[in-house]
Amino acid sequence: MRVLVAGSGGQLGRALAATAPAGVTLIAPAEADFDIGNAAQVREVVAAARPNLVINAAAWTAVDKAEADEAAALLVNATAVGHLAAAAAAADARFVQISTDYVFDGQACQPYRPETPPAPASAYGRTKLAGEQAATAHHPSPLIIRTAWVYAAVGNNFVKTMLRLMAERDEVRVVADQLGTPTHAASLARAIWALHGHSGTFHWTDAGAASWYDFAIAIHDEATALGMLARPTRVLPIRTEDYPTPARRPAYGVLDKSSSWAITGPARHWRHELVDCLKDISA
8 A cells, every 4th residue: 555644754744654554655755845735746746656545644733823824824734635635536545634623612521522513713723624624625535533632752742842841940830721632643643544444534532531731740750750850840730821822722622532443442541652652752
């Protein structure tokens, strides 16, 4: 199977390469050679690659910057998705688009199901929803996977940021009233490989739920146990209103994964995946 990955240099793109099943020929053009905002170049690259599957692991993920420049975020998160989906369809290839819990407003009190009507409350969420719509408009049977709180041993993410701050400071303050599920990029990549033959909208995260504060506590404790932190750091809970940001974050972003887990089997708990990631960072 020939698989073309857009965004191959990002944390999910690298995880897809690291977890690719036997028999997969991975085609991972560099960003400089694959401008997904350029429709003509996308058509040329996809046609030359002759893929059976196109996975879009590229995204604008700067949530707050999207509030100031929604047009730029829309180009990456929606317009480019349309280019990729159309090129995949022209090549008779399957197409996978990765989306987010931010397509929901975060006001629920139980996990969001794939069929729950989206209602994004931020520019980032609106652009990612537009990306889902572009995938459906330009490909006859795309696979859309919504996920949340993705991190890895590489790239910029919450785990790497917390480790840096905990090494530099005696105290860190972390929001405790936003609930979601940390998701290891390697776990998400394995799920993509397991689900790629399906179409429709699915949800995937690791198992369990946590606040950002819970996540930070786990990072601190597990990193300390692995000898990654030279001294303890106080981790203090704060409210969302104590840490104002341009974009509104979902207060509740837990996703219902029952339909995807029926295919893949249940995910591991997020804390177990966190330990694996920390071991990779410390290796």
